[in-house]
Amino acid sequence: MSRLEAKKPPLFTSEPLTKDTVSQSLSLLSGILKSCYGPAGRLKQLHNGVGGYVCTTSQSSAILSHLSVSHPILSVLMASVQNHICRFSDCGLFTAILCCSLIENFKSLNVASCTVIKISKHLLSLCMDYLKSEACGCRVSVDFSSLETLLCLVRSVLTSKPACMLNKPEVDHLTMLILKAFMFTVPCHVETNAVLGKCIIVPVKGRRVLDSTVLPGLLIETPEIQLAKPLAVKRTCSNMIKIALFCVSMSGDLFNPEEGTITVHHGISLEMSELNQLLNVGKQLVNDEVGLVVCQKVIHPSLKQYLKENHVIAVDRAGLSLMEPLSRMTGSKPIASIHSLSPSCYGSLKDVCLESFASKHFVHLIPNDTVVCSLILCNRNETAWDELKRACETAERVLQLTVKEPLALLGGGCTETHLASYIRHKSCSLSTSSFKDLDCSRTQYQLVADGFCRSLESVACSLNHDDGEILTDMVYGHCWLVPSGFPSVSNWSDLVSKCGCGINGNTENLNWRLLQGQFGSPIIQGCPKDPSVKVADFLTLDCFAAKYSGLQVALETANLVLDLSYVIEDQN
Numbered sequence: 001m002s003r004l005e006a007k008k009p010p011l012f013t014s015e016p017l018t019k020d021t022v023s024q025s026l027s028l029l030s031g032i033l034k035s036c037y038g039p040a041g042r043l044k045q046l047h048n049g050v051g052g053y054v055c056t057t058s059q060s061s062a063i064l065s066h067l068s069v070s071h072p073i074l075s076v077l078m079a080s081v082q083n084h085i086c087r088f089s090d091c092g093l094f095t096a097i098l099c100c101s102l103i104e105n106f107k108s109l110n111v112a113s114c115t116v117i118k119i120s121k122h123l124l125s126l127c128m129d130y131l132k133s134e135a136c137g138c139r140v141s142v143d144f145s146s147l148e149t150l151l152c153l154v155r156s157v158l159t160s161k162p163a164c165m166l167n168k169p170e171v172d173h174l175t176m177l178i179l180k181a182f183m184f185t186v187p188c189h190v191e192t193n194a195v196l197g198k199c200i201i202v203p204v205k206g207r208r209v210l211d212s213t214v215l216p217g218l219l220i221e222t223p224e225i226q227l228a229k230p231l232a233v234k235r236t237c238s239n240m241i242k243i244a245l246f247c248v249s250m251s252g253d254l255f256n257p258e259e260g261t262i263t264v265h266h267g268i269s270l271e272m273s274e275l276n277q278l279l280n281v282g283k284q285l286v287n288d289e290v291g292l293v294v295c296q297k298v299i300h301p302s303l304k305q306y307l308k309e310n311h312v313i314a315v316d317r318a319g320l321s322l323m324e325p326l327s328r329m330t331g332s333k334p335i336a337s338i339h340s341l342s343p344s345c346y347g348s349l350k351d352v353c354l355e356s357f358a359s360k361h362f363v364h365l366i367p368n369d370t371v372v373c374s375l376i377l378c379n380r381n382e383t384a385w386d387e388l389k390r391a392c393e394t395a396e397r398v399l400q401l402t403v404k405e406p407l408a409l410l411g412g413g414c415t416e417t418h419l420a421s422y423i424r425h426k427s428c429s430l431s432t433s434s435f436k437d438l439d440c441s442r443t444q445y446q447l448v449a450d451g452f453c454r455s456l457e458s459v460a461c462s463l464n465h466d467d468g469e470i471l472t473d474m475v476y477g478h479c480w481l482v483p484s485g486f487p488s489v490s491n492w493s494d495l496v497s498k499c500g501c502g503i504n505g506n507t508e509n510l511n512w513r514l515l516q517g518q519f520g521s522p523i524i525q526g527c528p529k530d531p532s533v534k535v536a537d538f539l540t541l542d543c544f545a546a547k548y549s550g551l552q553v554a555l556e557t558a559n560l561v562l563d564l565s566y567v568i569e570d571q572n
Contacts (some may be wrong), residue, residue, distance in 0.1 A: 007572055008571040008572055009571070010568050010569060010570050010571065011568070011569040011571055012566060012567075012568055013566065013567040013568075013569070014565065014566055015565065016071075016072075016073055016564055016566075016567045017073070017103070017107050017561065017562070017564070021071070022071060022073055022074075025069070025071055025074055026073070026074065026077075026100060026103060026104065027104070029067075029069070029074060029077075029096075029100060030097065030100035030101065030104070032044070032063070032067075033060070033063070033093055033096050033097050033100070034097055034462040035465065036058040036059075036060075036063065036093060037093050037094075037097060037459075037462040037463060038160060038462065038463040038465070039159050039160050039162060040162070040463070040465045040466065041058040041160075041162055041465065042058065042465060043056055043057065043058050043162065043163050044056070044057060044058060044063060046062070046063065046066035046067070055386075056163055056383045056387070057163050057386075057387055057390075058161065058162055058163050059092075059093075059161060059163070059387065059390055059391070059394075060081065060085060060092025060093045060095075060096060061082075061085050061089070061092060061390060061394075062387075062390065064078050064081060064082050064085070064092070064096070065082070072567050072569065073561055073564065073567065076557070076560065076561065077096070077099055077100070077557055077561065078096075080099070080553055080556075080557040080560075081095050081096045081099065081553070081557075083553075084549060084550060084553045087549070088397065088401065088543070088545060088546035088549055088550070089393065089394045089397035089398070089546070090157065090394050090397065090398050090542070090543045090546035090547075091542065091543065091546040091547045091549075091550040092550075094459060094542075094547060094550050094554075095550035095551075095553050095554045096554075097458070097459050097462055098455055098456065098458075098459050098550070098551070098554035098555075099553070099554040099555075099557050099558050101454070101455035101458040101459065102120075102451075102452070102455045102554060102555060102558035103558045103561050103562065105451035105452075105454055105455050106120070106448070106451055106558065106562055107562065108451075109447050109448065109451055110447075111444050111447055111448060113562045113563060114563075115439070115440050115444055115448075116448050116559075116562060117559045117562060117563060118438050118439070118440065119438060119440055119444065119445055119448040119449070120448060120452060120555055120558075120559060121555075121559070122434075122438055123423055123427075123448070123449060123452045123555075124551070124552065124555045126422075126423060126426055127419055127422075127423065127551060128548070128551075128552070130419070130422055131409075131419075131544075131548055137418060137422075137476070137477075138409055138410045138414060138415040138418040138419065139407050139408065139409050139410070139415075139544060140407070140408050140409075140410070140539070140541065141406060141407060142402055142406040142407060142408055143406075144403075144406065147179065149408060149539075149541070150179055150399065150402070151175055151176075151179060151538070152408075152538050152539045152540070152541045153395075153398055153399065153402060153408055153541050153543065154175045154178050154179055154395045154398070154399070155171060155172075155175045155538055156411050156539075156540050156541050156542065157391060157394050157395040157398055158171050158174060158175060158178075158391055158395065159171060159540075161387060161388075161390075161391040163383070163384065163387040164379070164384060164387050164388045164391055165379075165380070165384045166209060166388075169210065170209040170210060173209065173210050173212065174209065174212060174388075174392070177212055177213065177214050177375065178375070178392055178395045178396065178399075179399070180214050181199045181214045181373050181375045181396070182199065182396060182399045182400075184197065184199070184214070184216055184370045184371070184372075184373035185197035185198060185199055185371055185372070185373060186371075186403075187369075187371055188369055188370075189369075196371075196400055196403070197325075197328070197329075197370075197371030197372050197373070198324075198325045198328070198371075198372050199214075199372075199373050199374075199375050199396055200218060200219070200321075200322070200325060200372065200373070200374050200375070201374075201375050201377050201389055201392060201393070202219050202221075202357075202362075202374050202375065202376045202377065203377060203385060203389070204357050204358050204360065204376055204377065204378045205378070205379065205381065205382050205385045206358070206380065206381070207357075207358055207378040207379075207380075208378060208380070209378055209379055209380070209388075210378075211357075211376075211378045212375070212376055212377050212378045213376050214373055214374065214375050214376070215355070215364065215373060215374050215376070216366060216367070216370040216373050217329065217349075217364060217365045217366040217367050217370065217372065217373065217374065218322065218325060218326060218329060218364075218365045218372055218374055219355060219362040219363070219364055219365075219374040219376070220294070220315050220318055220322065220362060220363045220365070221360055221361070221362050222315055222361055222362065222363050223360075223361060231313070231352065231353060231354055232311050233291045233292065233311060233312075233313050233352050234289060234290070234291035234310070234311045234312055235291055236289050236291075236348075240348045240349065240350070240368075241291040241292055241348065241349040241350070241351065241352055242288070242289055242290045242291055242292070242346050242347070242348055243290065243291070243292045243293075243294065243330050243332055243346060243347045243348065243349055243365075244285055244290045244292070244293050244294070244332065244335060244345065244346055245294050245323070245326055245327060245330070245332040245333070245334050245335065245345075245347065246293065246294070246295040246296065246297075246334070246335045246338075247296045247297075247323055247334040247335065247336055248295075248296075248297070248335065248336050248337060248338060249295075249297040249298055250278055250281075250295050250297070250298065250299045250300060250303060250316070250338060251297065251298035251299065251300050252271065252274045252275050252278055252300040252302075252303075253274075275300065275302060275303075277338055277339065278300050278302070278303045278338060279302070279303060279306060281303075281338050281341060282303050282306045282307055282310075282312075284341055285307070285312060285341075286307070286310045286312060288343055288346065290312060290346060291311070291312060291313065291349075291352070292312070292313045292315070292349065292352055292365075293307060293312060293313070293314045293315070294315045294316075294318050294326060295314070295315070295316040295317075295318065296317075296318050296319065296320060296322075296323055296334075297316065297317065298316050298317060299314050299316040304316075313352060313363070315363055325372045326365075326372075327347070328371065328372065329347075329365070329367045329371060329372040330347030330348060330349055330365070330367065331347040331348060332345060332346055332347025333345040333347075348368065349365055349366060349367060349368070350366045350367060350368045351366040352364065352365055352366065353366070357376055358378075375392065377389060377392060398543040398546065401543055401544075401545040401546060402543065402544070402545075404545070405544055405545050407544035408541040408542065408543065408544050409541065409542045409543075409544050409547050409548075410478075410500075410501035410503060410539070410540070410541065410542070411500065411501050411539075411540035411541050411542045412463070412479060412481075412499065412500025412501040412502065412540040413459070413460030413461075413463050413470070413479030413481075413500040413501075414460075414477075414478040414479045414499055414500050414501040414503070415501075415542065415547065416456040416457060416459045416460040416479070417456070417457055417460050417472040417477055417478060417479040417515070418476070418477040418478060419456055419477075420452075420453035420454075420456040420457050420472075420477070421472065421474075421477030422477065423449055423452060423453050423456075424449070424450075424453055427445060427446060427449035428446075430442075430445065457472070457515050460472075460479045460500070460515065461515055463479075463481065463500070464481060466483070466484045467484040468481055468482050468483050468484040468485075468486075469481075469482040469486070469514060470482070470514070470515040471492055471496070471512045471513065471514060471515065472512070472513055472515055473499075473504075473510035473511060473512055473513075474510065474511040474512075474513060475508070475510045475511065476499070476504055476510070478499035478500065478501065478503075478504050479499060479500040479501075479515075480492070480496045480499050480500065480512070481496070481500060482495050482496060483495065492512040493506055493509075493510075493512075500540065501539055501540045501541070502538065502539045502540055503539055
């Protein structure tokens with residue numbers, strides 16, 4: 001009998017935010033995330049220390065999934081941000097950096113946490129109301145009759161991922177491809193509950209990015225099909241190709257012993273019995289004029305040969321991930337048994353042909369109505385391809401969210417500095433009754449508001465990785481990046497040409513203010529104006545829904561952490 005150990009009591013930690021280990025860990029996590037932010041973000045190599053896969057990235061989805069943290073407070077923060085990323089795919093770093101900055105700034109205030117939480121919730125409601133209002137000066141409407149804004153959205157996603165290693169022609173090429181692929185997934189016939197289609201990314205590594213392309217329909221890799229031979233496929237009288245989709249194995253395997261006991265009479269061969277059943281299925285498929293059979297798993301070679309002789313194309317090992325888009329694209333219902341086959345399960349295709357990319361051979365299924373497409377994505381090596389795949393998936397999700405809510409926010413740090421300017425203006429003009437409702441003094445409100453604004457501005461400052469200066473103007477409240485190597489007493493007008501998002505040019509006296517190093521006292525500022533003229537051909541834009549949610553998640557998570565009085569850990 002093994003020795004029994006005495007049960008250890010749980011570990012109680014009071015006021016966890018006051019502990020040095022928590023503050024140091026939070027500061028370290030914040031520094032890692034800030035160093036990854038934006039187009040000039042520094043790459044991180046993540047691996048487990050005992051060998052295995054090495055991930056090179058600057059994207060929050062990859063960083064947070066590979067990082068392991070030990071303290072419960074950091075676990076809560078990371079879980080909250082990861083949940084946001086799962087829903088929106090974008091603005092993960094923004095959310096995490098803002099959350100860390102809010103915690104660090106709020107806990108340094110000499111204000112009770114319950115008061116900080118009440119005031120910060122009020123500040124958040126001011127931001128939410130402003131972002132949703134027509135008077136908002138940091139958002140733009142997305143016009144789907146023009147591609148310009150949509151191209152800016154996609155371009156902004158791609159250029160913010162330096163590990164993709166893309167040059168300008170490659171960014172331009174991929175931007176058009178992603179937008180084209182997205183348009184394929186939009187239904188031609190709008191219904192009451194219209195559902196967007198799907199874009200399947202097909203990997204081709206070791207080729208130029210400019211070799212990437214998009215095709216309507218689905219590509220299924222089939223190494224055994226020879227391109228040299230003409231593709232003879234049976235068609236119906238209406239010149240359509242009938243398709244049967246199987247989600248069950250058609251390999252002729254015997255029953256799994258774990259499923260129960262089978263009694264077999266003398267002289268009966270289970271293998272032959274199963275093969276005969278498969279061939280009977282093949283005969284029914286031929287009689288029903290099916291021209292294409294796709295199986296998620298393996299098809300028996302004898303059944304394949306029989307179908308081929310009757311001009312029926314058989315494709316196996318399609319995989320689980322293609323079942324849902326195949327079913328939707330063709331209208332077929334996945335068949336789960338070879339013992340019951342209903343003609344109502346069949347779907348239809350417009351055409352089937354063969355395609356070849358690099359050394360890979362594919363069967364190309366072309367649908368009647370394109371709601372599913374294939375993006376053949378190329379990049380020079382596996383690391384860059386993995387990062388590019390994540391970026392393309394994020395761009396697709398951003399477009400999907402924009403269809404639902406056709407708005408975008410100004411990027412390049414301009415939304416953050418503009419919101420900070422707006423909150424500074426609003427906090428100076430609040431009535432006395434508002435402070436009574438919040439049960440706080442004007443001084444407490446101003447302290448929390450300043451901490452909130454400094455947190456927003458710290459996100460914008462995270463875009464600077466080269467020791468340059470970050471400015472904001474007192475007219476529009478936008479963010480301006482000054483290259484490194486110039487003294488802080490320079491004439492800023494000579495050093496900047498346009499703001500971070502590209503909508504404002506240096507054409508008027510904008511009354512600059514340094515963001516870094518001038519947080520000592522709250523700044524009194526007028527309400528920032530809405531820029532009337534844009535100066536850039538391509539604006540830097542962020543997804544409205546993702547950043548709107550990220551702002552909420554960051555502040556609510558920070559408030560949750562501030563409200564923690566005890567951490568109780570089981571040591572057993």
